[in-house]
Amino acid sequence: MAVTDTRPDTTAEGAPDAPATPRPDPVVAALGSGDHKVVGRLYLVFALVLALAVTFVTTTLGYERIDQSGFDLYATDTYFQVSTLTATSTVFLVLLRCCSASPCTVVPLQIELGASATRPRRRRSGATWSRARWSWPATPSTAVPAGATPWRSTSGSSRSASSSPPCCWRPSACSRRSSSTARRMSLFRVPLFTWSMLVAGAVWLLTLPVLLGALVLAYVDHRYGRLVFGNFDIWFYVHWTLRAPQVYAYAIPAVGIIAEIVAVMGGVRQGRHRVMMALIGFFGAMGVGAYTVTAYTPGHDLYDDWMWIVMGIAVVLPLLGLVGGWADTVRRGRPRLHSSLLFAVVAVLLLLVGAVAGAAAVIEPFELVGTTWQQGQAQLVVFGTFVAALAGIFYWAPKIGGRPLGEGFGRLTALVFFGGVLLLAGGNLAAGFPDQVDHLLVSTQEGFTGVVEVDDTVEIANGASMVGAAVVTLGSFLVLANVLASYLGRRDEDPGDDPWGGHTLEWATASPPPRDNFDEVAMVTSPAPLLDEREPAGDEEEGDDR
C-alpha cells in the first residue's frame, strides 16, 4: 500500500499544544554540554580547585624542606613521590587547565565562530572529562610506596588529554573559510590572544608528545622489570618539562592575555600589531624544549649544549620587546587600575624576573644547573603564567560567567600572589646560589636517606619559600572564593555587555553570550574592530592592520 495520505494537521484548532521541552537538570546540562562556554567554565572550576589543593601540598613539602634533617610529615619514599606529583600537577593539572579556561570561552568569540562549529566543542568536552577523570587517581596513587605505576598511567593519560584542546581550537583559529566566522577575518587580524593560543597550541603539540613517548617507555620498563630506568631514573626524562626552555612554552598564553588587557585597560589601540605577533611567535619558538628530553640525564653536561645556552639568553629578547610594546601602549593611553591590569603587571614582573634568572642559569661560572635556582626560576615562570591566566579570568569574567568578579577582592589577590610567588621562588633562588641541590635530583642517588646538610642561610631561604607557598595557597583560596561569591551570589546590578570598552569581537555580544554566540556576522577590517567603530584607525596602524 502506497503511503500517500497527508499527515493530519497537528496544529489544527482544538489540537493539544506540543509539550514544552523539559529543561535539563543544570548538572546534567553542564556535564554533557558541547557548548565551548560551558566547557570553559568547567576548566576554570577544576583549575581553581586543583590549584588550591596543589599549593596546599606544596606548602607542606616546603615545611619538610626547611632544614632537610629528616621528614616529619611524610615517609621518605612518599615525600619524593608527592614532590614529583606536585611539580607535575602544578603544570599539567593546574596551569594548562587554567590556560585552557579562557581560550575555550574566548577564542571562538574573538574570531566570531558561530554555532555551526559543533564538532570541536564535543572534542573539548571530551578532553575536559578525560583530564578530570584521570587527574583524581593520580593524587592518591603516589601516597603509597608502590604508587609509581598508577602515577605513570594516569599522568600519561592526563597529558595526552592536555593536548586535545589545542587540537580543537587550533583548527578554529586557523580556519578562514568557515562561513560562520567574521567576514574578512584573516590571520593577521586575529587578536593577539587568539594568535598566542595558536602559537601555544603548536608548541604544545610539538613538545608534549615527546613526554608522552618517554612515559610510554617508562611504563613498559616498569611493567617488565625496570631494566632501563630503574626506580628513579625516569625522573630525568620527565624533568625537562619543568625546566627551561620548555617551561616558557606554558607562558605563551600569558603574553597574549597581557596584550589584550593592556590595550583595553589603556583605552588605546595596540600599536604595531604584526610586530607583536612576531614577538609572540619568537617567544613561543624559545619554548620548544623537547630536544632536552635526554639533557638532564646523569653524565650529560648542559653547559656543552649551545642551543640550551642560546635559547636561555635569547628568550629575554622577545619578552623585552613585548614589554616595550605594552609600555608604549600604556604611555599613549590613560590606564584604568582594574584588577585584571594589576594581575597583568604582576605577571609581567614575574615573567621578566624568571627570564633573567633563566639567562643567569646558563652562565657556566655561576654553576646554577642542578641547584634550586633552576627550581625557583621555573616557579617564577609557571606562577607568572598562572597569575596571567587569573588576569584573563578577571578580564573575561563577564563572558565566562555573565558578571565581573569582585574588584576589591581581586586587587588584594593580585598583591597576595605577587608577594607569595616572590617569596616562594625567591627562597629557592637564594638557596641555589650557595649550591643547594635540587632535592629531587639528589634523591635519585643510590642509598640516599633523605638527609641533607644545609647551613643557616639555606634554612632561612627554605623557610621563606615555605611561607611563600602558604601565601600562594591563600591567594588561590581568595580567587576561588571570589569566583564562587560572584557567580553564585545575588546579582545587584547589570554591568552591561561590554563593561571595559573592549576592542575585539567577544565584547560585541551579550555577557554571557547566547548559545549561538552572535546574531549576525561582523565585518572585520583590523584586529580591533570594536575600536574601529568608536574611532577610526590612526595612519600609523593602517599598514599593520590591513
Next chain:
Amino acid sequence: MASAWAATAFGMAFAGMLGIYLQMRSATLADGGEWLGDVTIPLTPPNVMMATLVMSAVTAHWAHYAIVRNDRVNAYVAMGLTIVFGVAFVNSQGFLYSQMGLVVADSAQAMLVYAITGTYLAMLGIAMLYLAVTAFRALGGQFTPTQHDTVTGAVLFWDATVAIFGFIWIAIYIAK
C-alpha cells in the same frame, strides 16, 4: 588540519622515544659495550615491511586521486588495498618478533625495541581504523570531487605513519 597536527604529534612522540633509544645506544657503545650483543635481528622482514608500507602509501594516494576524479570504484579498491597492506605489515611484524630472539624482560635493549615497535603497531592500527571509517563513509555515498577533506586527512595520516616507520627502520633494524 587536525589530522596534520595529530600526525605531527605522533611524529614527535616517536622522535622522543627514538631519541632516548639512540641516546642509550650511544652511551653503551661509548663505554665499549655491545648494544644488542649476540642477538641477530634478521634484515629481510624489516625490509619487506618497509617496502609494504611504501606500496601502501602509493595505494593511499591512489585512493585520493580516484576520489578527486569521482572514480569511486578505484577509490574503494585503493582504500581496501591500503588496509590489506597494513594487515600484511602487522603479520610481518609478528613474524619478526618470533625471529628476533628478544625477550622483553631479559634486557633493556629488548624492552626498548618492543616498546617502540609496539607503539608503532598501535599508531598503524589507528591509521587503519581511520582509513576504514573513511572507506565506509565513501561506500555510503559521502565525499565528492570538491569535498573530500576526510579522505585527504586519512591519506595524510597514513603518509605520516609510513614516514615514521622509515625512521624506526633505520634506527632499530638497520643501525642495530
